[in-house]
Amino acid sequence: xxxxxxxxxxxxxxxxxxxxxxxxxxxxxxxxxxxxxxxxxxxxxxxxxxxxxxxxxxxxxxxxxxxxxxxxxxxxxxxxxxxxxxxxxxxxxxxxxxxxxxxxxxxxxxxxxxxxxxxxxxxxxxxxxxxxxxxxxxxxxxxxxxxxxxxxxxxxxxxxxxxxxxxxxxxxxxxxxxxxxxxxxxxxxxxxxxxxxxxxxxxxxxxxxxxxxxxxxxxxxxxxxxxxxxxxxxxxxxxxxxxxxxxxxxxxxxxxxxxxxxxxxxxxxxxxxxxxxxxxxxxxxxxxxxxxxxxxxxxxxxxxxxxxxxxxxxxxxxxxxxxxxxxxxxxxxxxxxxxxxxxxxxx
Amino acid sequence: xxxxxxxxxxxxxxxxxxxxxxxxxxxxxxxxxxxxxxxxxxxxxxxxxxxxxxxxxxxxxxxxxxxxxxxxxxxxxxxxxxxxxxxxxxxxxxxxxxxxxxxxxxxxxxxxxxxxxxxxxxxxxxxxxxxxxxxxxxxxxxxxxxxxxxxxxxxxxxxxxxxxxxxxxxxxxxxxxxxxxxxxxxxxxxxxxxxxxxxxxxxxxxxxxxxxxxxxxxxxxxxxxxxxxxxxxxxxxxxxxxxxxxxxxxxxxxxxxxxxxxxxxxxxxxxxxxxxxxxxxxxxxxxxxxxxxxxxxxxxxxxxxxxxxx
Numbered sequence: 181x182x183x184x185x186x187x188x189x190x191x192x193x194x195x196x197x198x199x200x201x202x203x204x205x206x207x208x209x210x211x212x213x214x215x216x217x218x219x220x221x222x223x224x225x226x227x228x229x230x231x232x233x234x235x236x237x238x239x240x241x242x243x244x245x246x247x248x249x250x251x252x253x254x255x256x257x258x259x260x261x262x263x264x265x266x267x268x269x270x271x272x273x274x275x276x277x278x279x280x281x282x283x284x285x286x287x288x289x290x291x292x293x294x295x296x297x298x299x300x301x302x303x304x305x306x307x308x309x310x311x312x313x314x315x316x317x318x319x320x321x322x323x324x325x326x327x328x329x330x331x332x333x334x335x336x337x338x339x340x341x342x343x344x345x346x347x348x349x350x351x352x353x354x355x356x357x358x359x360x361x362x363x364x365x366x367x368x369x370x371x372x373x374x375x376x377x378x379x380x381x382x383x384x385x386x387x388x389x390x391x392x393x394x395x396x397x398x399x400x401x402x403x404x405x406x407x408x409x410x411x412x413x414x415x416x417x418x419x420x421x422x423x424x425x426x427x428x429x430x431x432x433x434x435x436x437x438x439x440x441x442x443x444x445x446x447x448x449x450x451x452x453x454x455x456x457x458x459x460x461x462x463x464x465x466x467x468x469x470x471x472x473x474x475x476x477x478x479x480x481x482x483x484x485x486x487x488x489x490x491x492x493x494x495x496x497x498x499x500x501x502x503x504x505x506x507x508x509x510x511x512x513x514x515x516x517x518x519x520x521x522x523x524x525x526x527x
Numbered sequence: 528x529x530x531x532x533x534x535x536x537x538x539x540x541x542x543x544x545x546x547x548x549x550x551x552x553x554x555x556x557x558x559x560x561x562x563x564x565x566x567x568x569x570x571x572x573x574x575x576x577x578x579x580x581x582x583x584x585x586x587x588x589x590x591x592x593x594x595x596x597x598x599x600x601x602x603x604x605x606x607x608x609x610x611x612x613x614x615x616x617x618x619x620x621x622x623x624x625x626x627x628x629x630x631x632x633x634x635x636x637x638x639x640x641x642x643x644x645x646x647x648x649x650x651x652x653x654x655x656x657x658x659x660x661x662x663x664x665x666x667x668x669x670x671x672x673x674x675x676x677x678x679x680x681x682x683x684x685x686x687x688x689x690x691x692x693x694x695x696x697x698x699x700x701x702x703x704x705x706x707x708x709x710x711x712x713x714x715x716x717x718x719x720x721x722x723x724x725x726x727x728x729x730x731x732x733x734x735x736x737x738x739x740x741x742x743x744x745x746x747x748x749x750x751x752x753x754x755x756x757x758x759x760x761x762x763x764x765x766x767x768x769x770x771x772x773x774x775x776x777x778x779x780x781x782x783x784x785x786x787x788x789x790x791x792x793x794x795x796x797x798x799x800x801x802x803x804x805x806x807x808x809x810x811x812x813x814x815x816x817x818x819x820x821x822x823x824x825x826x827x828x829x830x831x832x833x834x835x836x837x
Contacts (some may be wrong), residue, residue: 246663276663298566301559348553
């Protein structure tokens with residue numbers, strides 16, 4: 181995935197060197213319900229996916245960052261500004277696309293976006309100019325002069341994205357940007373988000389409950405569940421190759437496992453596959469050759485040999501099977517360590 | 528993948544062709560909260576008269592403002608006729624339509640204007656959840672509430688002062704001795720402006736404090752009208768039933784009686800409204816009550832927006 185140079189001066193507006201977002205024991209309670217539970221996290225610029233089930237606290241976190249909600253406790257800073265003490269200054273540099281319908285039906289996209297650009301602090305002439313540019317960027321052309329009430333869901337989502345981009349924010353916060361879109365609309369919206377983040381050096385946080393979408397646009401992933409941090413790591417960490425070789429044979433799995441074990445590899449039969457740990461053995465033997473030769477010697481019907489990758493979905497599958505096991509939230513494939521938490525998408 | 532979308536590079540080549548420039552960064556000035564407040568005020572003041580909305584949105588506010596001009600037109604026309612008959616200069620004394628009596632003729636129109644436009648200014652943003660777009664920008668919640676208030680107060684001032692300005696111009700210019708007429712009429716300016724401010728601030732804050740509490744326009748309009756017409760009736764009854772100071776003070780709870788009292792105080796005349804005349808309270812008491820009421824209503828308005836979930 182294309183990335184932006186980390187030293188780009190456009191990324192951070194306040195103190196240089198400050199993290200994009202820093203949360204310190206951030207807590208939000210609604211009555212007896214705890215939406216965020218002492219969330220501590222530091223994020224560097226990039227395209228950051230914020231995943232979690234509905235009700236995990238994604239929207240709450242975004243709303244605290246744009247000042248729509250006051251946290252119950254804890255501290256949050258974004259692009260070097262304290263969310264509470266410097267909120268008005270911060271919000272000049274933040275774009276926010278809410279999840280739900282927020283557009284007045286009796287204004288045209290041009291009128292609304294130009295007005296909101298000025299509410300973000302842009303002078304009138306610049307607001308008009310940027311409105312035309314940004315509406316073209318999101319793919320609204322002649323229809324931008326018509327009243328929003330007559331727009332399709334896809335067009336409305338584009339207007340919502342446009343109003344978040346019109347003042348050229350340093351940080352773009354998107355809450356379920358593909359909400360209500362058909363598959364083609366989803367693809368277009370995700371491509372817009374990806375382009376905005378990669379080509380223009382804008383830091384983006386995309387909240388979604390759909391892992392598949394996050395996977396396609398983000399380079400860093402933050403997973404939360406019930407207001408707690410599950411993990412935060414570069415996307416690659418979740419899908420990296422593991423030290424496990426999966427050998428699928430149509431028959432003779434036990435024989436193969438035994439033969440390989442006899443040659444010094446640790447093996448295990450798992451369903452249709454024989455899993456072979458290759459991490460430690462790589463220096464001593466050539467595991468691929470060994471597997472190939474062993475299969476050939478035993479004359480087994482080989483289907484495939486494949487190095488195992490982690491699956492992103494394991495992140496959540498694990499929390500379902502181990503309630504309360506927050507200490508090691510990510511499923512460990514045999515022989516692999518869980519991804520580190522609290523690291524930047526360092527590049 | 529960077530090559531796939533490299534329009535910026537193409538744009539910098541001096542070929543003069545039109546390219547899709549894609550997304551452009553903005554390096555111009557960011558004026559922050561000041562610009563936000565200015566823009567919201569202009570937008571809201573225009574919206575108070577339906578400007579920038581469809582044609583139907585203009586009918587009520589512009590129609591009511593136009594109707595409020597009619598008594599002034601009549602007064603000016605009357606003076607012009609009298610002038611030809613040789614009795615000019617007497618109009619302001621003899622005509623029943625004068626600076627000090629003007630509000631009495633148009634108070635229903637102004638009340639309807641507030642009842643129609645206060646929900647228009649606040650209800651739409653709540654109804655369509657636009658507030659989350661405002662409050663995530665360089666604007667504070669209190670700014671939003673106070674700027675909306677300033678816009679409606681300004682709009683009411685326009686509705687109330689436009690006929691007075693017409694009266695002033697017409698009476699001055701139709702006189703045979705224009706400079707003397709201007710000097711004579713100018714003496715009325717301070718009470719005219721003071722009374723207009725009192726009307727705009729009191730009615731505007733009542734309208735907004737009510738409208739802020741519901742996204743439903745019809746509800747808000749009905750409650751605002753109720754707040755204007757029920758208290759005078761109650762005051763009238765209480766005044767007749769309850770003897771003594773308690774009965775007299777009750778007129779202070781009626782916005783229109785309060786304004787009638789202020790009008791008498793500012794123009795230094797006997798009050799026209801019967802209840803106010805009967806209560807016979809000192810002028811400064813009306814002023815103090817109105818000031819406290821406006822301050823309380825603004826506090827209610829701001830507090831509502833600071834607590835409103837977005």
